[in-house]
Amino acid sequence: MIAARRSLLSWSAFFASLAALPPLLPLLGVDGGGAVQIGVLNDIGIYLILALSLNIILGHAGIFHMGHTAFFAVGAYAAAILNTSCGWPILSALPVAGLLAALLAFLVAVPVIRLRGDYLLVVTIGVVEIVRICLVNNIFGLTGGANGIAGIGRAVILGRRLTTPADIFYLIWSFAALSVLLFSLLENSRFGRALNYIREDEVAAAGCGINTGRHKIQAFVLGAFWAGMAGTLFAVKTRLVDPESFTFSESVMLFAIVILGGAGSMAGIVLGTFLLIGLQEIFRDFLEARMLVFGAAMVAMMIFRPQGLLPARARRYDTGGRTGASPGAAGREKKPGPPAGNGAAGT
Amino acid sequence: MQEFLQQLINGLAVGGLYALIALGYTMVYGVLKLINFAHGELFALGAYLGLTLLTALGLAGGGPAAVALILLFAMGLVALAGYLLERVAYRPLRGSGRLTAVVSALGASIFFQNAMMLVFGAKARVYPGGILSGEVFTLLGAQIPATRILLLASSLLLMLLLYWFIHHTRTGAAVRAVSLDQGAARLMGIDVNRVISLVFLIGPALGAAAGVMAGLLYGQIKYDMGVLYGLKAFTAAILGGIGNIPGAMAGGILLGVIEALGAAYISIAWKDAIAFCLLILILIFRPTGLLGERTADKV
Numbered sequence: 001m002i003a004a005r006r007s008l009l010s011w012s013a014f015f016a017s018l019a020a021l022p023p024l025l026p027l028l029g030v031d032g033g034g035a036v037q038i039g040v041l042n043d044i045g046i047y048l049i050l051a052l053s054l055n056i057i058l059g060h061a062g063i064f065h066m067g068h069t070a071f072f073a074v075g076a077y078a079a080a081i082l083n084t085s086c087g088w089p090i091l092s093a094l095p096v097a098g099l100l101a102a103l104l105a106f107l108v109a110v111p112v113i114r115l116r117g118d119y120l121l122v123v124t125i126g127v128v129e130i131v132r133i134c135l136v137n138n139i140f141g142l143t144g145g146a147n148g149i150a151g152i153g154r155a156v157i158l159g160r161r162l163t164t165p166a167d168i169f170y171l172i173w174s175f176a177a178l179s180v181l182l183f184s185l186l187e188n189s190r191f192g193r194a195l196n197y198i199r200e201d202e203v204a205a206a207g208c209g210i211n212t213g214r215h216k217i218q219a220f221v222l223g224a225f226w227a228g229m230a231g232t233l234f235a236v237k238t239r240l241v242d243p244e245s246f247t248f249s250e251s252v253m254l255f256a257i258v259i260l261g262g263a264g265s266m267a268g269i270v271l272g273t274f275l276l277i278g279l280q281e282i283f284r285d286f287l288e289a290r291m292l293v294f295g296a297a298m299v300a301m302m303i304f305r306p307q308g309l310l311p312a313r314a315r316r317y318d319t320g321g322r323t324g325a326s327p328g329a330a331g332r333e334k335k336p337g338p339p340a341g342n343g344a345a346g347t
Numbered sequence: 348m349q350e351f352l353q354q355l356i357n358g359l360a361v362g363g364l365y366a367l368i369a370l371g372y373t374m375v376y377g378v379l380k381l382i383n384f385a386h387g388e389l390f391a392l393g394a395y396l397g398l399t400l401l402t403a404l405g406l407a408g409g410g411p412a413a414v415a416l417i418l419l420f421a422m423g424l425v426a427l428a429g430y431l432l433e434r435v436a437y438r439p440l441r442g443s444g445r446l447t448a449v450v451s452a453l454g455a456s457i458f459f460q461n462a463m464m465l466v467f468g469a470k471a472r473v474y475p476g477g478i479l480s481g482e483v484f485t486l487l488g489a490q491i492p493a494t495r496i497l498l499l500a501s502s503l504l505l506m507l508l509l510y511w512f513i514h515h516t517r518t519g520a521a522v523r524a525v526s527l528d529q530g531a532a533r534l535m536g537i538d539v540n541r542v543i544s545l546v547f548l549i550g551p552a553l554g555a556a557a558g559v560m561a562g563l564l565y566g567q568i569k570y571d572m573g574v575l576y577g578l579k580a581f582t583a584a585i586l587g588g589i590g591n592i593p594g595a596m597a598g599g600i601l602l603g604v605i606e607a608l609g610a611a612y613i614s615i616a617w618k619d620a621i622a623f624c625l626l627i628l629i630l631i632f633r634p635t636g637l638l639g640e641r642t643a644d645k646v
Contacts, residue, residue, distance in 0.1 A: 064446060111631045117445055118382050122581065123630055126623040129578070133620040248574065252453060259450050292461040298454025303439045306447045 007184075014270075015177045022166035038165040040281040045172035046234055048273045051257040052179045052266065053226035058255065059263035059312070060192060061219040062199030064117045066255050067108075067124030070131040071101040071224035073246035075231025077135065080149040080241045081142050091155045094232045101228025102221045104131075109220040113213055128248050135243040148242025155236045168237050175233060179226065180266060187266075193315075195219055196264070253277075256294075260301050262308030271310050352489040354611040355604060360495040360564060362603020363502030367557035368580030369587070369595035370509060371550030377526030377590040378546050380445070384452040385432055386554055387577020388459035389425050393555025394568040395467050397421040398474055411497065418501075418559050422552040428459075429551025430544055438540075456573075463570040471569040474562040498560045505556055506596050509549070513592055522546060526590060575619065579606075582626040588636025597638060 021041065025034025050072055057065045075097035082093040112123045138145035155162045155171065162168055186192050197205040198212050206212045235241055253276065261272020276294070283290040301308075368390050375383040400417050436455045440448045482493040513519040524532040525542045533539050561576070562568045579602065587598025602622060610618040629636065 064449070112627070115630060115634065118449060119585075119630055119634060121449065122382070122585070123627055125578065126582075126626045130620050130623050130627075133617065133623075137616045252457070256450070256453070259446070289461075289465065291457055292465065295454045295456070295458030295461060298457065299436045299451045302443075302447045302451040302454065303436075306440075306443060 035165050038169050042168055042172050044273055044277045045176050047277045048176050049179050049230040050227055050254055051269045051273050052183050053223045054254050055258050055269055056219050057223040058258050060195040061216050064121040065124045066121050066251050067128040068227055068254050069246045069251040070128045071227040072231045073131055074101040074104050075228030076235045076241045079232035079235040080152050083152050090236055094229050097232040098225040098228040102225035105221045105224030109217045113216050128251050132243050150240045152235050152239040172233055262311040265310050265312035268308050268310035349488040354607045356491050358604035358607030360499050362600035363499045364557045364561055365580045365583045365603050366596045366599025367502050367553045369583040369599045371554045372581050372584040373589055373595040374546045374550045378543050381448045385455040387573030388456050389551040390554040390558045391573035393421045393425045393558030394562045396424050397559035418556055421555045421559050425555030426548040426552040429547045433547035471567050474566050579622045582622050588638040591638050594638035
């Protein structure tokens, strides 16, 4: 419990210090009141929410899923269409966008979830491409073709219109904080433990009475639901959605964030998102060389540190002294064995 | 009928390219059980090297002999790149998990793609036209450019060579043995590392040939062309049964024809979606592909 409290504290400190940034940046004399920096943080926030949702699928359940952009796109377009064509306030589209993305995920997952890892990877890549081609081809006359949908209305919360990057910042990062809270509860739930068991050994998990197929589909659908809601936030932020925002390379980026940060580890994913998206923004001047370095770094990471930058720690539970250890010993840091839980090294 | 014949020839020409690229995927998958995501980039590299040599050597008006020379040069250089790729990005990961190798392959793919963008520029480059004969045959009323026939013939020739090599030489038998069972092959005295290196020479060389041919066929190349071609060729490899060499050839040609006919009779805008829908359907209903053998390995 001490560990849980400590982690709650450090997460609160992290989000609180981020929340202090928008009023602080102008005071520190950052150019233009820090609007650019806030914009970058908004991008990072959206990617963080997406990466956290992918983490359930890829990190916890160990499903090789490289098509997360497809669900993100469905959520963003659903929100955009509901707002511009049906006149819904954009934020009220949030649950519907999530549900539509979840529906797509369900339809994709049911037939293919039992495929072996790398085949599944290819199917999910195919899904991203199919979704993107549908968007470009203006499917059902709804998606606006290659130009996408512009003119999405501003979000309104409690009568306040969100107009500045700072307003959007608080919206996105509150959602990110909520995601961290809910996903950490999920991780430590019976469901989360079952997913980890499936990742480590599917046959043994099935032997212990876990319905592996159903759990994997649930993880997939849940991750997609969250990505769909992230899509709505994206629509709120950019007020324009077009197919070019949802390409295969975005999927690869998300995949890389989870794997390089540390599959199954939320702190790792936060670090990964800041590094990959943040550095990408900082090194905009070296636009061409940065992806070269990124590719080489991915190879090097897999050779030297396949478990990611901040790998997930093995779970420890307070046994209440029943195994003979004194109750106080449970919270003490023991030397961890080889990390049992990291999807990167698992097959 | 005329339209059908025309599209069929188009499809066969493109299918030949898919087949050549698919061979690289399928051979690597055979020996390493790895999807070599960087393979599409090696194909694009072949196209760029071919163009560079073509302009550097001033052979743009040289006819088929010059093209053959360029083709061999590009194949040799890309084979070297493939060899290095395996040594640097895949060999250190032998024995670690599948996902690790896949991520490394993705990293290598990003690396190659951006290296090509830096060296050759982000804009599309144009292959000089009319290197091969500009003649057009008329067959049953269909207009068939000689270039297509020549390209189809060359890709078929390369495939026949590969087939002969794999099935009628000792080294070819070693490649087959390693893809069947690495451990047993090692016990039989086969140097597994050499076989894997060999596969990473042959596969990329065939990919490079396809790259030069794609340049000649379409006249335009771009640094990121490897992604789409790669995914389609991979679809072709799955279609034929991954790991199966004749399967990749058949799958490539079949995919090219299906795509060309689909584009002509359904809609050109959905051309790329056809391949991916096919991919998903195959994986759901017949994951071993058309020619794949049933294996104990559960898909």
